[in-house]
Amino acid sequence: MPRRAFLGTAIAWGAGSVAASARGGEPLAARLPDAMTTPGGADLPYGQPSVQERKVVRHEHQDAGFSVWRSPLENQRGIITPSGLHFAVHHSGVPDIAESGHALMIHGLVTQALRFDLERLKRYPMVSRIHFLECAGNSAANALSPFALNQTLGELAGEVSCSEWTGVPLSYLLQEAGVKDSARWVVAEGADAASHTRSLPLDALLKDAMVALYQNGERLRPSQGYPMRLFMPGWEGNVNVKWLHRLEVTDAPAYSKDESGLYTQALADGRIERFAFPMDVKSVITHPSGLQTLPDPKGFFEIAGLAWSGHGRIARVDVSVDGGASWVTAKLHDPVLDRAFTRFTLPWRWQGRKATLMSRATDEHGRVQPLRSEWKRRYAMHSFNHYNAVQSWRVGTDGRVENAYV
Amino acid sequence: MPRRAFLGTAIAWGAGSVAASARGGEPLAARLPDAMTTPGGADLPYGQPSVQERKVVRHEHQDAGFSVWRSPLENQRGIITPSGLHFAVHHSGVPDIAESGHALMIHGLVTQALRFDLERLKRYPMVSRIHFLECAGNSAANALSPFALNQTLGELAGEVSCSEWTGVPLSYLLQEAGVKDSARWVVAEGADAASHTRSLPLDALLKDAMVALYQNGERLRPSQGYPMRLFMPGWEGNVNVKWLHRLEVTDAPAYSKDESGLYTQALADGRIERFAFPMDVKSVITHPSGLQTLPDPKGFFEIAGLAWSGHGRIARVDVSVDGGASWVTAKLHDPVLDRAFTRFTLPWRWQGRKATLMSRATDEHGRVQPLRSEWKRRYAMHSFNHYNAVQSWRVGTDGRVENAYV
The missing domain is CATH 3.90.420.10 (Oxidoreductase, molybdopterin-binding domain)
Structure with missing residues (x-):
C-alpha cells in the first residue's frame, strides 16, 4: 500500500455547504427544530442512554449452559467500556x-x-x-469455524471490555x-x-x-x-x-x-496447556468492521481500533488495507496504559475498490499477533481459547464490510 | 498533627477471626449462602446497577427554573464518574x-x-x-449560606464529574x-x-x-x-x-x-468578572464526608478524595485532621491526567476524638485552593460561581461527619 493512500487535505472531506449562509442571527434552517420550541422532558435519578440508541445492547448467546453476553465493540469509542455494555459470562445465572x-x-x-x-x-x-478484561474463549468462532462467519465485531470478538476497577x-x-x-x-x-x-x-x-x-x-x-x-x-x-x-x-x-x-x-x-493465565497481545479494527457499510468513497475515513495485551503496554499497531501485502504503523492515542485497551487510528482514503483491512498489534515485550494460520498451527483443531490472531475485514465495492480469513 | 498518627501495622486493622478455621474444603460458614444453592437470575441487554444500590442516585434540585442533578460523589471510587450518575444542569428540560x-x-x-x-x-x-466537568455554580451553598449546611458531599459539591469524552x-x-x-x-x-x-x-x-x-x-x-x-x-x-x-x-x-x-x-x-472560563484548582475529601459515620476508632481508616484543576494537572494535595493547624501531603494515585479528577489518599488512625478534616490541592502551576474566608474576601457577598475554597468536615466523638466552615 503506497504511503500516499493516507494523505489528503481536510477540504477533500467534503462537508455539504449550507444553502443560506447569511451572517448574523438568522437561523440557517428553514424553521427551528422542534426541541427549541417545546420544553424538554424530565431527567432520571439514574441516567440512561438515549432511546435513539436502543439497538446498542449486548446480545445473549447460550452456550453449553452458559450465558454469554458480548459487548458491541463496534459502537465503542475511547477505551472505557460503559458498564451497561461490559461483556459477561455466567456459568449459572446472576445471583442477587x-x-x-x-x-x-x-x-x-x-x-x-x-x-x-x-x-x-x-x-x-x-x-x-x-x-481490560477478556474471556479465555473470546473469538472462539474465528478459531473453530472453517469459514469466516459474517457477523459484527461484537458477535465475533465482544467478550472483552475495559473499565476502571x-x-x-x-x-x-x-x-x-x-x-x-x-x-x-x-x-x-x-x-x-x-x-x-x-x-x-x-x-x-x-x-x-x-x-x-x-x-x-x-x-x-x-x-x-x-x-x-x-x-x-x-x-x-x-x-x-x-x-x-x-x-x-x-x-x-x-x-x-x-x-x-x-x-x-x-x-x-x-500436549496440554494448563494454567495459561495471561491473555496475549491482540487488536481489532472497530471502525469499519463486520456488517458495517462504508459511506461514499469520496474523501477520508478514519480507521479506528482497539489493542491490548495481558503482558503489558501496547507498543505499536500496524494496519494493512491490502490483505497484509503492506503495512502502515497506526497512531496510538494517549493514555497508553498497562494491560488496558489502547486506541489506534489511521486515516484512509477508500477508493471504492475491494480492500482487506487488518490490524497487527505488538506489545512492549515484542510479542506480535499471529496470523490465523499461524495460530491454528500451534493449537489442536478443536481448541478455541486464547485466540489472538489478526482479525481481517473484507470491504466490497459496495462498501460492505465482512469478516474474512486471510 | 504528629506524623506517627499515620503509622501502624496491618494487624491493627483488626479483621475478625473466623470461629471455625479448619484447613481444607469444609465451608467456614455454618451453611452455604442461598446464592450457591439456587441458580442465579437473568442478565439484561443493557446492564444496570444492583438493586442493593438503589439509594445511590442523583437528587434533583429545582433552582430558578433549572433542574440541577448532583452526583453522589461520596459513593464514587476511582476517577471515572458512571454516566448514570454524572451531574447535569438543564435550563429547559432534556430534549429527545x-x-x-x-x-x-x-x-x-x-x-x-x-x-x-x-x-x-x-x-x-x-x-x-x-x-472533569464542573458547573460554575458548584458548591454555591457553601459560598452563600451563612452557616455550614449539614448535607452530603454530593448535595454540597456534586455538580462535578469526570468522564472519558x-x-x-x-x-x-x-x-x-x-x-x-x-x-x-x-x-x-x-x-x-x-x-x-x-x-x-x-x-x-x-x-x-x-x-x-x-x-x-x-x-x-x-x-x-x-x-x-x-x-x-x-x-x-x-x-x-x-x-x-x-x-x-x-x-x-x-x-x-x-x-x-x-x-x-x-x-x-x-468590579465584574466576565468570561472567567477555567474552573480553578479544588479538592474534596469523599471518604469520610458529610452525613457519613466513621466506624469504630480501633484501627485505620483511609482518607480518600478527589482533586482537579481547570488549568492543568494536580501537583499535590495536603490533608489536615486538626482544622488546618498542621498538614500532611497525601498520596496521589496514577494516572494524574491534565484537567481530570485525581485521586488522593492518606491513612488515618482516628482516636475517637473530635477532628476537623480538610484537603488543599495545588496544581502544576502553583495555584492553591483558598480557605473559605480568603475566597469570601475576593467575591461580593452574593457571588457564588467558581467557589473553590477548602472543604472542611467536622468529626464528632460519635464518629458523625458534618460540613464545617473553618
Whole structure:
C-alpha cells in the first residue's frame, strides 16, 4: 500500500455547504427544530442512554449452559467500556447478593483464618486501575469455524471490555492472615450456584490482585460479581472470580472442574496447556468492521481500533488495507496504559475498490499477533481459547464490510 | 498533627477471626449462602446497577427554573464518574433529539458556511480525553449560606464529574469552513428550548475544543447533549453547550442572557468578572464526608478524595485532621491526567476524638485552593460561581461527619 493512500487535505472531506449562509442571527434552517420550541422532558435519578440508541445492547448467546453476553465493540469509542455494555459470562445465572449477607473468608495455609465483611473491607486502602478484561474463549468462532462467519465485531470478538476497577490489594488481606512458608497457590471460589472455582499462583496474586468492589466509579454490577470479585489484570476472564466469598491458601492447585476441562488448551502436538493465565497481545479494527457499510468513497475515513495485551503496554499497531501485502504503523492515542485497551487510528482514503483491512498489534515485550494460520498451527483443531490472531475485514465495492480469513 | 498518627501495622486493622478455621474444603460458614444453592437470575441487554444500590442516585434540585442533578460523589471510587450518575444542569428540560433530524451548522466569519450531519461527522478523526466537568455554580451553598449546611458531599459539591469524552476536534471543522482574519469569537447555541448560548474565544477553541459525540465509550446520554455537545476541558460547565447545533464565528461576544447575567461574577471591590472560563484548582475529601459515620476508632481508616484543576494537572494535595493547624501531603494515585479528577489518599488512625478534616490541592502551576474566608474576601457577598475554597468536615466523638466552615 503506497504511503500516499493516507494523505489528503481536510477540504477533500467534503462537508455539504449550507444553502443560506447569511451572517448574523438568522437561523440557517428553514424553521427551528422542534426541541427549541417545546420544553424538554424530565431527567432520571439514574441516567440512561438515549432511546435513539436502543439497538446498542449486548446480545445473549447460550452456550453449553452458559450465558454469554458480548459487548458491541463496534459502537465503542475511547477505551472505557460503559458498564451497561461490559461483556459477561455466567456459568449459572446472576445471583442477587446483599452486602449484609456476604463476606470474604481467607483460610488454609495461613496463621489466622480471617473473615472480611463489606463494612470492614471498605476501611482498607483502595487502588484504582484501568484494565481490560477478556474471556479465555473470546473469538472462539474465528478459531473453530472453517469459514469466516459474517457477523459484527461484537458477535465475533465482544467478550472483552475495559473499565476502571477499584478495590483492596489482595496482598494486604493475605499478609494480615499470615501466609505460611509452604503456601504456593490460592483457590478462589465464587458464591454463585456454579461454585465457580479457580486456582491461582500465590506470588502473582501478591503482586497484582485486588478484591474489586467498584467498576467505573460505582459499586460492581451484579453481572460483574457484586458485592466483590477477584481481579487479576491481563489474565483470562474466568479467573477473576465473581461473587468472591472464599480464598483457600494451599500448596497445590485444586484442579477444579473448569480449570481441568474448559480452560485447558490442547496443542497441535498433543500436549496440554494448563494454567495459561495471561491473555496475549491482540487488536481489532472497530471502525469499519463486520456488517458495517462504508459511506461514499469520496474523501477520508478514519480507521479506528482497539489493542491490548495481558503482558503489558501496547507498543505499536500496524494496519494493512491490502490483505497484509503492506503495512502502515497506526497512531496510538494517549493514555497508553498497562494491560488496558489502547486506541489506534489511521486515516484512509477508500477508493471504492475491494480492500482487506487488518490490524497487527505488538506489545512492549515484542510479542506480535499471529496470523490465523499461524495460530491454528500451534493449537489442536478443536481448541478455541486464547485466540489472538489478526482479525481481517473484507470491504466490497459496495462498501460492505465482512469478516474474512486471510 | 504528629506524623506517627499515620503509622501502624496491618494487624491493627483488626479483621475478625473466623470461629471455625479448619484447613481444607469444609465451608467456614455454618451453611452455604442461598446464592450457591439456587441458580442465579437473568442478565439484561443493557446492564444496570444492583438493586442493593438503589439509594445511590442523583437528587434533583429545582433552582430558578433549572433542574440541577448532583452526583453522589461520596459513593464514587476511582476517577471515572458512571454516566448514570454524572451531574447535569438543564435550563429547559432534556430534549429527545434524533440523529437524523440534527446537524451542526458553522457560519458567520467563515469562507464557506458548512453543515455537518451525524453521518458526516462520524467520518472525521476523533480523539478521546479523560476530563472533569464542573458547573460554575458548584458548591454555591457553601459560598452563600451563612452557616455550614449539614448535607452530603454530593448535595454540597456534586455538580462535578469526570468522564472519558470522545469527539471530533473542533479545529478540523473550523479550518474546513475557513475562519476569516477578523474572527475572534465563536457563539455556540444549543438546540434546547432555552436556546442556551455562550460566546467563546476562537483561539482557545482551536487549541482545545471538541464536538463530543461519546461519553465513557458510548454515545452521549440525552442529559449530556445527545446527539452532540461542545466540550472545552477545564472550563465551566455551561460553556460546554449541549444539544449543539450552531456555531457562529464572530468578531465579538454575543453578550447572551446567561453570560451577561448568571455566569458573571461580582467581586468584593465592585468590579465584574466576565468570561472567567477555567474552573480553578479544588479538592474534596469523599471518604469520610458529610452525613457519613466513621466506624469504630480501633484501627485505620483511609482518607480518600478527589482533586482537579481547570488549568492543568494536580501537583499535590495536603490533608489536615486538626482544622488546618498542621498538614500532611497525601498520596496521589496514577494516572494524574491534565484537567481530570485525581485521586488522593492518606491513612488515618482516628482516636475517637473530635477532628476537623480538610484537603488543599495545588496544581502544576502553583495555584492553591483558598480557605473559605480568603475566597469570601475576593467575591461580593452574593457571588457564588467558581467557589473553590477548602472543604472542611467536622468529626464528632460519635464518629458523625458534618460540613464545617473553618
